[in-house]
Amino acid sequence: MWDNFPTLLSGLSGSLQITGLALLFGLLIGLLVAPLRMSSRPWLSAPAGVYINVFRNTPPLVQLFWFFYAFPILFDVSFRPFEAAVVTLSLQSSAFFAEVFRAGIQSIERGQWEASKAIGMGYFTMMRRIILPQAVKRMVLAFFERAIELFKTTTLVSTIAFADLLYQATVVTSQTFRPLEVYTVVAAMYILIITAASLGVRRYEMRLARADA
Amino acid sequence: MTLSDPTNDQPPAADRAPRGASGPAARANGAPVLKLEGIHKSFGGSEVLKGIDLEVAAGETVVIIGASGSGKSTLLRCINFLELPDAGRVYLKGESVGTTVSTRRGERLVFKEQELNAMRRHVGMVFQSFNLFPHMTVVQNVMEGLVSVLRLKRDEARTRALRHLEAVGLAEKTEQYPSRLSGGQQQRVAIARALAMEPDVMLFDEATSALDPELVGEVLQVMRDLSLGGMTMVVVTHEMGFAYAAADRVIFIHQGQIHEQGTPEEILKHPKQERTKAFLRGLDHI
Amino acid sequence: MGYQFDFTVLQPYLPTFGRGLLVTFQLAGVCLLLGFTAGLLLALLRSSRIAPLVWPSAVFIEIFRNAPVLVQLVWFYYAFPVLIGATMSAFAAAVLALSLNTAAFSAELFRGGIQSIHRGQWEAGRALGMSNLTLMRRIILPQAIKRMIPPLTNRAIELTKMTALASTIAVPELLYQGRLINAVTFRPIESYTVVAVIYLIILWAGTILVNRLERRLGESD
Numbered sequence: 149m150w151d152n153f154p155t156l157l158s159g160l161s162g163s164l165q166i167t168g169l170a171l172l173f174g175l176l177i178g179l180l181v182a183p184l185r186m187s188s189r190p191w192l193s194a195p196a197g198v199y200i201n202v203f204r205n206t207p208p209l210v211q212l213f214w215f216f217y218a219f220p221i222l223f224d225v226s227f228r229p230f231e232a233a234v235v236t237l238s239l240q241s242s243a244f245f246a247e248v249f250r251a252g253i254q255s256i257e258r259g260q261w262e263a264s265k266a267i268g269m270g271y272f273t274m275m276r277r278i279i280l281p282q283a284v285k286r287m288v289l290a291f292f293e294r295a296i297e298l299f300k301t302t303t304l305v306s307t308i309a310f311a312d313l314l315y316q317a318t319v320v321t322s323q324t325f326r327p328l329e330v331y332t333v334v335a336a337m338y339i340l341i342i343t344a345a346s347l348g349v350r351r352y353e354m355r356l357a358r359a360d361a
Numbered sequence: 362m363t364l365s366d367p368t369n370d371q372p373p374a375a376d377r378a379p380r381g382a383s384g385p386a387a388r389a390n391g392a393p394v395l396k397l398e399g400i401h402k403s404f405g406g407s408e409v410l411k412g413i414d415l416e417v418a419a420g421e422t423v424v425i426i427g428a429s430g431s432g433k434s435t436l437l438r439c440i441n442f443l444e445l446p447d448a449g450r451v452y453l454k455g456e457s458v459g460t461t462v463s464t465r466r467g468e469r470l471v472f473k474e475q476e477l478n479a480m481r482r483h484v485g486m487v488f489q490s491f492n493l494f495p496h497m498t499v500v501q502n503v504m505e506g507l508v509s510v511l512r513l514k515r516d517e518a519r520t521r522a523l524r525h526l527e528a529v530g531l532a533e534k535t536e537q538y539p540s541r542l543s544g545g546q547q548q549r550v551a552i553a554r555a556l557a558m559e560p561d562v563m564l565f566d567e568a569t570s571a572l573d574p575e576l577v578g579e580v581l582q583v584m585r586d587l588s589l590g591g592m593t594m595v596v597v598t599h600e601m602g603f604a605y606a607a608a609d610r611v612i613f614i615h616q617g618q619i620h621e622q623g624t625p626e627e628i629l630k631h632p633k634q635e636r637t638k639a640f641l642r643g644l645d646h647i
Numbered sequence: 648m649g650y651q652f653d654f655t656v657l658q659p660y661l662p663t664f665g666r667g668l669l670v671t672f673q674l675a676g677v678c679l680l681l682g683f684t685a686g687l688l689l690a691l692l693r694s695s696r697i698a699p700l701v702w703p704s705a706v707f708i709e710i711f712r713n714a715p716v717l718v719q720l721v722w723f724y725y726a727f728p729v730l731i732g733a734t735m736s737a738f739a740a741a742v743l744a745l746s747l748n749t750a751a752f753s754a755e756l757f758r759g760g761i762q763s764i765h766r767g768q769w770e771a772g773r774a775l776g777m778s779n780l781t782l783m784r785r786i787i788l789p790q791a792i793k794r795m796i797p798p799l800t801n802r803a804i805e806l807t808k809m810t811a812l813a814s815t816i817a818v819p820e821l822l823y824q825g826r827l828i829n830a831v832t833f834r835p836i837e838s839y840t841v842v843a844v845i846y847l848i849i850l851w852a853g854t855i856l857v858n859r860l861e862r863r864l865g866e867s868d
Binding site for chain 2: 773
Binding site: 202204206209221327 | 718
């Protein structure tokens with residue numbers, strides 16, 4: 149059983165790679181989409197709204213299948229599982245990050261906006277010096293929570309035969325014929341990693357709350 | 362708030378005819394309705410009550426005054442065991458509540474939840490923040506204890522509830538939800554809710570402190586009438602006018618101990634102890 | 648883009664989509680019911696004052712919240728039968744995995760809802776002489792449940808999204824039927840687009856309903 153551990157580890161590394169890339173791209177795209185969504189011009193905010201709602205209100209697995217099987221035919225490209233996975237999860241995360249960004253900014257009291265305007269600050273200065281510094285603190289927490297969710301979602305890529313941890317689990321099971329041991333170990337690996345990450349986030353949350361008080 | 366408020370239009374309590382003969386708590390065996398012996402209570406490391414002895418006779422209105430943090434609210438909450446005393450004894454109508462057990466650290470009082478619940482039926486409490494049940498109408502609030510705790514039938518409970526609501530002047534508001542009532546009205550509902558249980562003693566924990574000034578009078582009036590009607594009451598308050606007019610006895614608590622007690626005339630007009638004088642002087646500046 | 652969309656190919660398969668949708672609703676419905684009930688129980692255990700009840704329920708909640716849903720599904724379908732020495736239908740495995748997952752998430756929701764009730768309500772009930780059970784039943788829970796409805800309906804939407812994962816263990820829900828239809832028609836674009844659109848309609852409508860509900864409940868506070 150333990151001889152197969154390296155296989156599992158290589159799967160874990162696959163999962164982490166996808167997580168990292170999807171986080172990066174998702175964040176960048178989300179940062180682009182969010183201002184569109186918050187714009188007062190309907191021809192900007194409406195499409196952004198549709199984009200966000202489509203990716204939040206469809207199951208991630210459906211999105212993955214669509215990008216892996218449908219998209220290549222539509223646009224005459226070829227996607228390897230890795231690429232389809234990264235594209236899907238980046239776009240999906242971007243929708244959530246856009247909402248996090250929007251909620252973070254809109255959660256800053258009106259008074260802050262009004263005070264800045266009263267001094268005569270321009271929009272960009274106001275954002276840079278007053279609004280964003282306050283909003284970022286709250287968004288960092290949501291970012292970490294989303295990152296953990298994303299890592300959990302990477303398990304879906306096993307269904308399109310990308311060699312992540314869950315996929316390697318099925319591979320090892322088919323070789324050893326011991327589903328109980330293999331899947332339990334893999335489940336435990338996921339649980340340990342995610343629990344540790346969650347505890348870290350919660351500790352950060354408490355530190356933030358104390359600083360605010 | 363000094364001694365010149367609207368409730369002060371009656372002669373001091375000491376001059377009035379003795380009350381209590383028709384009070385709800387009969388002195389069957391001559392024992393006081395409420396007796397506290399050596400009550401100690403600590404929170405964390407600090408001791409808030411440092412040995413309180415108190416007796417309240419049937420029909421008596423006792424007013425407790427003191428600075429914030431002196432322990433007066435804690436004392437009140439020990440009477441109906443919303444706070445559990447660390448040491449000492451509480452007697453309600455002669456019966457002691459709780460059992461003393463000897464532990465390594467000395468003697469400790471232990472309480473059984475059922476015993477406390479049974480005892481609480483005979484003690485009514487009115488809170489500073491009213492604590493009405495927001496998901497029930499006014500009359501349902503007053504009926505709740507009668508139905509869930511005293512197990513009265515709904516119609517009987519409703520009749521009793523309406524009677525008490527009328528007595529506090531809220532007969533027209535019975536089907537409203539608490540959020541639509543003013544603070545003074547809500548507090549009067551809370552008083553009716555406690556009275557409907559027909560307790561032996563009523564506890565008031567700064568019942569008017571959370572009210573807007575113009576609403577304080579209507580609640581104090583209800584409390585005055587209750588006191589005149591012979592209810593045994595223990596009142597924690599800052600309203601000195603009420604204390605002067607309605608109390609049989611005023612107790613000044615300082616740092617967890619009874620510093621001075623006596624008639625309202627004695628304590629409020631002619632205090633003997635320095636600290637009592639200082640406290641009352643401080644109030645005059647409000 | 649020289650692709651010719653042809654949705655008419657799917658016309659004969661509309662009933663198949665319908666069957667899949669039905670199974671999706673069945674799965675979601677059963678798991679919601681079981682999950683919320685178990686979640687309430689877990690929440691009560693987790694907040695009880697009896698120590699030996701608290702930590703096992705806390706551990707259980709952590710495990711089922713933190714494990715990825717697909718891992719739970721796969722484990723209950725392939726590993727669990729070996730453990731108990733019996734076979735399990737795909738639907739049963741999916742129900743087990745999704746219900747326990749929902750229970751763990753909703754337990755935290757219930758706990759938060761109960762703790763959000765002002766202390767004064769507890770004290771007023773106790774001052775009247777109420778037992779803890781009566782207090783919970785008559786005073787605390789009725790108020791808490793009103794507050795918990797928005798997050799609970801969000802949970803329901805999340806759960807509906809998760810039912811799509813059951814397709815990987817061959818539960819014949821909507822996505823599974825979509826894959827089947829794709830295998831027959833060789834038209835992944837139409838097949839998966841239709842599946843996506845159906846989910847989109849259901850879930851977006853659900854989200855709008857939740858928002859409206861939230862607003863209405865917020866008013867009566």
